[in-house]
Amino acid sequence: MKYYSTSNKNHQVNLKEAVFKGLALDKGLYMPQSIPVLPKEFFANIKKLSFRELSFEIASALFHTDIPLNELKKINDEALDFETPLVNVHDSVYSLELFHGPTLAFKDVGARYMAQMLAYFTRGYQSEIHVLVATSGDTGSAVANGFLGVPGIKVHILYPKGLVSYLQEKQFTTLGQNITALEVEGSFDDCQRLVKEAFVDAEVNSKLTLTSANSINLARLLPQSFYYFNAFRQLQENYGKLAFSVPSGNFGNITSGLIAKKMGLPVDQYIATTNINDVVPEYLRTGKYTARPSMATVANAMDVGDPSNFTRILDLYGNSHKAIANDILGYSYNDTEIKRCISEVSKKHKYLTDPHGATAYMGLSQFLSENKGYTGIFLETAHPAKFSKTVEESLGHTIEIPEKLAEFGKKEKVSLEMAADYLAFREYLMGLNS
Numbered sequence: 001m002k003y004y005s006t007s008n009k010n011h012q013v014n015l016k017e018a019v020f021k022g023l024a025l026d027k028g029l030y031m032p033q034s035i036p037v038l039p040k041e042f043f044a045n046i047k048k049l050s051f052r053e054l055s056f057e058i059a060s061a062l063f064h065t066d067i068p069l070n071e072l073k074k075i076n077d078e079a080l081d082f083e084t085p086l087v088n089v090h091d092s093v094y095s096l097e098l099f100h101g102p103t104l105a106f107k108d109v110g111a112r113y114m115a116q117m118l119a120y121f122t123r124g125y126q127s128e129i130h131v132l133v134a135t136s137g138d139t140g141s142a143v144a145n146g147f148l149g150v151p152g153i154k155v156h157i158l159y160p161k162g163l164v165s166y167l168q169e170k171q172f173t174t175l176g177q178n179i180t181a182l183e184v185e186g187s188f189d190d191c192q193r194l195v196k197e198a199f200v201d202a203e204v205n206s207k208l209t210l211t212s213a214n215s216i217n218l219a220r221l222l223p224q225s226f227y228y229f230n231a232f233r234q235l236q237e238n239y240g241k242l243a244f245s246v247p248s249g250n251f252g253n254i255t256s257g258l259i260a261k262k263m264g265l266p267v268d269q270y271i272a273t274t275n276i277n278d279v280v281p282e283y284l285r286t287g288k289y290t291a292r293p294s295m296a297t298v299a300n301a302m303d304v305g306d307p308s309n310f311t312r313i314l315d316l317y318g319n320s321h322k323a324i325a326n327d328i329l330g331y332s333y334n335d336t337e338i339k340r341c342i343s344e345v346s347k348k349h350k351y352l353t354d355p356h357g358a359t360a361y362m363g364l365s366q367f368l369s370e371n372k373g374y375t376g377i378f379l380e381t382a383h384p385a386k387f388s389k390t391v392e393e394s395l396g397h398t399i400e401i402p403e404k405l406a407e408f409g410k411k412e413k414v415s416l417e418m419a420a421d422y423l424a425f426r427e428y429l430m431g432l433n434s
């Protein structure tokens, strides 16, 4: 299959190149030339499949021309070594728990898939591959853990100093080996800008083989569609109409969901929820897209002022605001509302949400109160203990930290401090061994 750049449909590459480049040279994002529609038999048999099995079926439809099926099976099974259970919270409201991977966040799915694909594509390479990743928290840990110890690959993580939680930071600053953490004196948007500049810097690219692991990378984006099907598989018969509510920052997660719909998943409504960084909900309401600097919130993995995957959503819908607003509703919530929601859902329904999942829960509740006949699924994108400070403040008592997470806290942080300045980043890159 060919992948085109959203900036120029004639600029087409194969999967390997799209995965490698991350961002096209013309700064566009890659999209599949055609999105396969899954056959009726797939849906008829879906209840008999495991998460891994159904993912392999979809992966085969997407990638069979680029990766031999026996290799794809290994990539798939290695990456998806955990479940995404659908949990009933109350009535027709379900939580799709995406936090059962190694770093307890949904980004494990895409990051692990990408690490395995890249390792496959670079098998036997002479020079090292450098993965650049800007993170507002969870990307860094998922990518770092996905790539940890993979031979021939070095990972460089840029994160905003003081703006990620203590345990998040520990998850990517304590690993060592092929992982380096760069602590940038700026915002997440600054980190993202530095990475984007490096990819279009000819001199840097002639010295180093660079690739990205942000949610712009197809190898992360496409596999994220698999868990939407896995949610569908776990639904009861007679679920009625179906709505998915997705807590959104860079809008990679929801874009994957929209792609799942194009592949034939019967979804009637998508709901995009944000914190006060509400550029997209505003666009959905007004048709105007106004990027602005991000503001810090308690749902910090969504502190994004200019979501990178928005271009892909425009592309999927042929730039039609009407078509986009027809499929996606947008809601935004402030910190007070998020904290109140965590407390209320815990008290009323004995279910603990994290600050991101809480926005999705609120958006879904708002939608369901106005629309009848739906089953609603909100995506719980991180384990609540990853945001223990906010969750505990909301509840007024402490919560249990899972062993997997506590382990990271015991290790020592190692990071390189850097100004939010491209020249400083460039100097660092030029000093690396190719």
Ligand SMILES: *Cc1c(COP(=O)(O)O)cnc(C)c1O
Residues within 6 Å of the ligand: 105, 106, 107, 137, 138, 139, 215, 247, 248, 249, 250, 251, 252, 253, 254, 301, 302, 356, 357, 381, 382
């Ligand atoms: C990254 C992240 C999000 C936002 O996902 P996007 O794909 O960037 O929209 C939401 N919740 C958590 C916990 C995250 O880490």
